[in-house]
Amino acid sequence: MSIYGVTKGTKFEEQVDKNGKGEEQGAGMYAGLAFLAMERGLDELSEVLLKIAVDEMRHAGIYAVLNGHTNQDIFEFLKKIAPAESNAFEKLNQFASQVREIGLEDAAKQIESIAMDERHHGELLVKLVDKESK
Numbered sequence: 001m002s003i004y005g006v007t008k009g010t011k012f013e014e015q016v017d018k019n020g021k022g023e024e025q026g027a028g029m030y031a032g033l034a035f036l037a038m039e040r041g042l043d044e045l046s047e048v049l050l051k052i053a054v055d056e057m058r059h060a061g062i063y064a065v066l067n068g069h070t071n072q073d074i075f076e077f078l079k080k081i082a083p084a085e086s087n088a089f090e091k092l093n094q095f096a097s098q099v100r101e102i103g104l105e106d107a108a109k110q111i112e113s114i115a116m117d118e119r120h121h122g123e124l125l126v127k128l129v130d131k132e133s134k
Contacts, residue, residue, distance in 0.1 A: 005068030013067055020063030027056035075132050078125045086122030089115045 007016045034049035064070050071077035092115035100108035 007066040008068045016063050016067050020060050023056045023060035027053045079129045082122050082125035085118050089119035
């Protein structure tokens, strides 16, 4: 049995939304701490914090499903979102250039790295959708 939307419209809907938002924020916080730990050479700590971040994001996803906040047509959604992931590459590189203009070279490099990830995400999504449609 699917858990999709089972708490929507119940007395638990609001709490599930709050829990989901808390998990999303926790994921970002732990991922950020993992990045800082990695910068400081604390590799083991970074690994553990990143694993916690992944768990927190998984929890957020479960809460999103419980309240029906995700699209049930997975491949149709992926088809729609793939161009946004790919288009983020150009926008983020422009942003990185602006950040670089004020002398924040290291920050610009990180934003460019994010841009590359986003483009890769778009490519992966297109491949997944194409594979499914065959």
